[in-house]
Amino acid sequence: MKPSDYWALVLVFALLAVAPALAGPFYTRLLATGILYGTAAVGFNVLFGYTGLLSFGHAMFWGAGAYTVAIGMVKMGLSFPASLALSLLVVGVIALVTGFLSLRHTRIYFAMLTLAFGQLLYAIALKWRSMTGADEGIYGVPRPLGDVVLYYYLILGVSLVVLLALLRILKSPLGLAFRSIRDNPFRAEVVGYPVNRLRLLSYTISGLATGVAGSLYAPLQTSVNPEALYWTFSAAIVFMAILGGSRVFIGPFIGGLLYVFIQDTAMGVTEYWLLATGVTLGALILLLPEGIVGYIWRRLGGRLE
Amino acid sequence: MVDAGFLVAQLVNALFYSSILFMIASGLSLIFGITRILNLAHGAFYMLGAYIMYTVMTALPGGASAVLGILAAGAIVAVIGLLVEAGLLRRVYGKPEEVQLLLTFALILVLDDLAKMIWGPEYKSLTTLPWGSLSVGDYTIPVYHLAAIAVALASAVGLWLLFSRTTLGKKIRASASYPEVAEALGVDTRRMFMATFMLGSALAGASGALAGPVLTAYPGMGTEAIVLSFAIIVIGGMGSILGALAGALIVGFTRTVMAVVYPVLEVALIYIVMAIVLLVKPTGLFGGREVERR
Structure with a gap:
């Protein structure tokens, strides 16, 4: 049987649903982080893998989501659902504005522009002390449902909804339009697609998905700091997508989970875990450019994007 | 009334900072x-330059050690650049951008931690700058800053001469524009790429060496510098030395002025300027032709 995107999603989420029963609270929390990283990376991949635009600034959506929820709950006294709604609004506006500006370019220039806009947000978070707590960030974000395991299931549920929605979009005519722009923007333009508007739409959908993941991250950590907006996290998101495989829908999600565990293992083994992570990343990129899931998928006879 | 000495001191500060930025950005x-x-x-190369400078200047006291430190930083980082090019990046020429970017990102993690291993995690700063200072009114201007500005100017002129007046410069340009033709005419394009990488890396190393004693050396200083370099290149126009110079001056002055006037926007305004330039002239100030195929 050839692997399918839906069945892969069902299988992975079924495994994740039973995981807390086997893992202790530490690993449950780590898995929750991995699920959010993975969801952010799938969001990134809507733009990268399906529309052909490499963003190096996705931390801006992740961080904007995390900050808005933290500000909503801690500074404005909003409920979690209201903060989440506010966060989607903020992320959407940021996506439309930065997308409009960045999409004047493509390829490496687009990557640099998104990176620079991410740094603009980082600079704001670092300086706007009354709102963001500057370099210390915001502490004491309440965790909905209190308990880590219960919150884990909330994260799992929301992530599943986000991924199903994205898959649905990507399988629709809109998703096909994104792919046609990826494969040949000139032809797409000639056929009559409004290429720039569709790119902006993909950019916004991509940003919103990553933003939702970031929004759920602040209550998981019960805090947020500027690291969430720093460009190295954008690079980490790109890495997760490539690590898992950007040519399979579920690839970046698995990439996010793997990334968390590579980092945790490296931290457990050595004080110089960045070095260990860097060597692992470099080796994987050179040896398995199609990603781990991409490799398995191809071996199983699945279709790569 | 603003003091003239204050203005001169700030002007030198802005020029110093622009000089550092120009050298990193032009190399990139x-x-x-x-x-x-x-x-x-590239930012990690800049960081290594700052650390090398620190080591040389603490090992050998005296004004001459600063000169030695800059030369050593340039030379050592050039060799590191050579190793990285020949051992790693040569494998990914022509590969997708994300592979190239992630490989160099992995390199940042490795170099940052190597720096931590060698020099420790704490900030490294020097208590005094070499060569003393001049006084203008109530303000002092370190001679070191003026020397750094001179080094940056010399690099700018050197780069311009290299690419407009020498055979080597022509061979390097030909290797990029028409590799097959260049090869057919007997240019070893592989060696030209190596030379370019060494030269660019040396600029980053020397820039870090100049910055180190003033801005202090610390792990992660490179990740900050690299994004500013991106902003400079976007403002000035990709691949243009003159653009790098203009971009560096704009960023250097914006930051220095805002640090005095309204520090909250010190960094943010740089990216706002970048967005405005982009809206008005998408190819950057000195990026003439169509910059990319989409």
Whole structure:
């Protein structure tokens, strides 16, 4: 049987649903982080893998989501659902504005522009002390449902909804339009697609998905700091997508989970875990450019994007 | 009434900072222009330059050690650049951008931790700058800053001469624009790429060496510098030395002025300026022709 995107999603989420029963609270929390990283990376991949635009600034959506929820709950006294709604609004506006500006370019220039806009947000978070707590960030974000395991299931549920929605979009005519722009923007333009508007739409959908993941991250950590907006996290998101495989829908999600565990293992083994992570990343990129899931998928006879 | 001495001191500060930025950004732009690799680890090279300078200046006291430190930083980082090019990046020429970017990103993690291993995690600063200072009114201007500005000017002129007046410069340009033709005419394009990478890396190393004693050396200083370099290149126009110079001056002055006037926007305004330039002239101030195929 050839692997399918839906069945892969069902299988992975079924495994994740039973995981807390086997893992202790530490690993449950780590898995929750991995699920959010993975969801952010799938969001990134809507733009990268399906529309052909490499963003190096996705931390801006992740961080904007995390900050808005933290500000909503801690500074404005909003409920979690209201903060989440506010966060989607903020992320959407940021996506439309930065997308409009960045999409004047493509390829490496687009990557640099998104990176620079991410740094603009980082600079704001670092300086706007009354709102963001500057370099210390915001502490004491309440965790909905209190308990880590219960919150884990909330994260799992929301992530599943986000991924199903994205898959649905990507399988629709809109998703096909994104792919046609990826494969040949000139032809797409000639056929009559409004290429720039569709790119902006993909950019916004991509940003919103990553933003939702970031929004759920602040209550998981019960805090947020500027690291969430720093460009190295954008690079980490790109890495997760490539690590898992950007040519399979579920690839970046698995990439996010793997990334968390590579980092945790490296931290457990050595004080110089960045070095260990860097060597692992470099080796994987050179040896398995199609990603781990991409490799398995191809071996199983699945279709790569 | 603003004091004239204050203005002169701030002007020197802005020029000093612009000089540092010009040297990093021109190296990055040069390497990208020729090899088409956007080296994210370029900022880490800059950081290594700062650490090397610190080591040389603490080991050998005296004004001459600063000169030695700059030369050593340039030379050592050039060799590191050579090793990285020959051992790693040569494998990914012409590969998708994300592979190139992630490989150089992995290199940042490695170099940052190596720096931590060698020099420790704490900030490294020198208590005094060499060569004393001049006084203008109530303000002092370190001679070191003026020397750094002179070094940056010399690099700018040197780069311009290299690419407009020498055979080597022509060979490097030909290797980027028409590799087959260049090869057919007997130019070893592989060696030209190596030379470019070494030169660009040396600029980053020397820039770090100049910055180190003033801005202190610390792990992670490279990741900050690299994004500013991106902003400079976007403002000035990709692959243009003149653009790097203009971009560096704009960023250097924006930051220095805002640090005095309204520090909240010190960094943010740089990116706002970048967005405005982009709206008005998408190719950057000195990026003439169509910059990319989409």
